[in-house]
Amino acid sequence: MKGLVIKNTGSWYTVLTDDGQLLDCKVKGNFRIKGIRSTNPVAVGDRVTVNDECWITEIEDRKNYIIRKSINLSKQSHILAANVDQALLIVTVAKPETSTTFIDRFLASAEAYRVPVILIFNKVDLLNDDERNYQQMMVNLYETIGYECRIVSAETGEGIEELRPLLDDKITLLSGNSGVGKSTLINRLIPHANQRTAEISDAHQTGMHTTTFSEMISLPPAPSKGRGGLESAQTSPPFGGDCGEAGDSQKGWLIDTPGIKGFGTFDMEREELTSYFKEIFEFSKQCRFSDCTHTHEPGCAVLKAVEDHYIAQSRYQSYLSMLDDKDENKYREAY
Numbered sequence: 072m073k074g075l076v077i078k079n080t081g082s083w084y085t086v087l088t089d090d091g092q093l094l095d096c097k098v099k100g101n102f103r104i105k106g107i108r109s110t111n112p113v114a115v116g117d118r119v120t121v122n123d124e125c126w127i128t129e130i131e132d133r134k135n136y137i138i139r140k141s142i143n144l145s146k147q148s149h150i151l152a153a154n155v156d157q158a159l160l161i162v163t164v165a166k167p168e169t170s171t172t173f174i175d176r177f178l179a180s181a182e183a184y185r186v187p188v189i190l191i192f193n194k195v196d197l198l199n200d201d202e203r204n205y206q207q208m209m210v211n212l213y214e215t216i217g218y219e220c221r222i223v224s225a226e227t228g229e230g231i232e233e234l235r236p237l238l239d240d241k242i243t244l245l246s247g248n249s250g251v252g253k254s255t256l257i258n259r260l261i262p263h264a265n266q267r268t269a270e271i272s273d274a275h276q277t278g279m280h281t282t283t284f285s286e287m288i289s290l291p292p293a294p295s296k297g298r299g300g301l302e303s304a305q306t307s308p309p310f311g312g313d314c315g316e317a318g319d320s321q322k323g324w325l326i327d328t329p330g331i332k333g334f335g336t337f338d339m340e341r342e343e344l345t346s347y348f349k350e351i352f353e354f355s356k357q358c359r360f361s362d363c364t365h366t367h368e369p370g371c372a373v374l375k376a377v378e379d380h381y382i383a384q385s386r387y388q389s390y391l392s393m394l395d396d397k398d399e400n401k402y403r404e405a406y
Contacts, residue, residue, distance in 0.1 A: 076117045076127075077287035077324075084113055086121055096125045115285040115326055116153040116242060135184045137244060139331070152244045152285060152326045157187045157237075161247035161256060163194045164206045169248055171209070175389030177246065178218065179347035183339060186244070189219045189237065193252045196224040212383055216350050225256040235260060238290055242324045249330030257288065257327055264288050290323040341394060345373075348390055350382055366391070 074094070078085035086094045098113055113119065113127055114136065120129035136153040160177050162169035174190070181188045190213055192206055210220045221237075223230030237243075238260070245253050257264050339347070345365065346352045351373055355363065359370025368374075376382040 072121045074119060074121055075287075076113055076115050076119055078284065079111060079113070079115050079286075080284045081111075084119075084127060086119060086127070088121065094121060094125050096121050096127050098127050111150055114150040114153045115287055116155055116244075118154065135186050137181060137184060137186055137246070139180065151246060151328050154242065155186055155244045155326065156241040157189060158244040158246060159189050159191050161191045161193050161245060161251045161253050163248075163251045164192065164198065164209065165202045166194060166197055167248060167250045169251060171385040172389045172392055173248065174213075175348070175386060176393065179339075179344070179389075179393060182347040182349070183343070189221060191234070191256070192220060192222045193225055193256065195222050195229060196227050212385075216386075223256070225252045225259050228259060231256075231259045238325065239322045242287075242326065244326045244328065246328050247330065251330070253327065253330065257325060260325065261288055261290060263291070285326060285328045287324045287326050290325060292322050339393070339396070344390065344393055348386060350376075350386065351390055354382065364394070366394070 072088045072090070072092075074086040074088035074092075076084050077087050077093075082097070084096045084098065086096050088094060096119075113130060116136075117133065118131040119127045120131075122128050133153045135155065137151040137155065137158060139149055139151065158177075158181055160174065162174055178188055190210075192210065195203070195206070198206060206222070210222065214220050221230060221234055223234060225231070245257065247253055341364070342362070345355050351365065354372045354376040355365065357372035358365070358368070360368055363371050363373070365371050365373035373382065373387075377384065377387045
């Protein structure tokens, strides 16, 4: 049987088969994908073949995936999701603050694996005037580079209605630091999802993990106008881990992933890194040397652009930090 992996608990994979069944499946211990040293050889979003005993026997070729260095095993990777149409990176400028280095590392990894990213600035309702000004500066920076940005409040619903059309008929990965409001956002977009949420730690202004495994949640059809102009929408539950029949009414999928503290890059060659920073790549075409690393070389157009403020200092520092990733311990730090 063919099917789609919609949940990964670490030991079991829930597969939605093409004929509408939900099966809890396992992977044999020696099952590995050639060329990828991963802690999870099967990822949410994979198209797979399942035998009658509910063993996953084959994975179809992926069109893309988002990957990061494994937290516990420096020589291996962890695949966040596969075969996605886009990613929403949820960020907050306060409570907690998402660092630009984290944002840039995620964006560079997405560029490497051909995944479009939309930046979602959440918790606008909690910001003071200075924080709102800083948020707008960040929005201006990333929009100038070429990334779409949206400002929302998952708590109050501000900006959520405009977000929904971006998700229809797409498989969308949601990612971000712990505490940025992913679960609250999912509950806004999919009221029947019932994702757990948690308060921010007052001591460190950091989030606490409420999602412990990756899961695909089906988007219901967009609300329609019923009698009297009232909106109505299907409220069937999301596909879960129990075996049974699944409907076909979803208008897309959201992939919820555990909150991540740092984003260690994996399997990126130093000479390729320039092409994963859009604005740095454009200026690099004017460098004197084709193998310029943009760190010290004479005639480097990137260094000149940083000096002239055509490239943001924060972006350049993120580029330098990723050049340094040959240090096996850097990925363990909180970026």
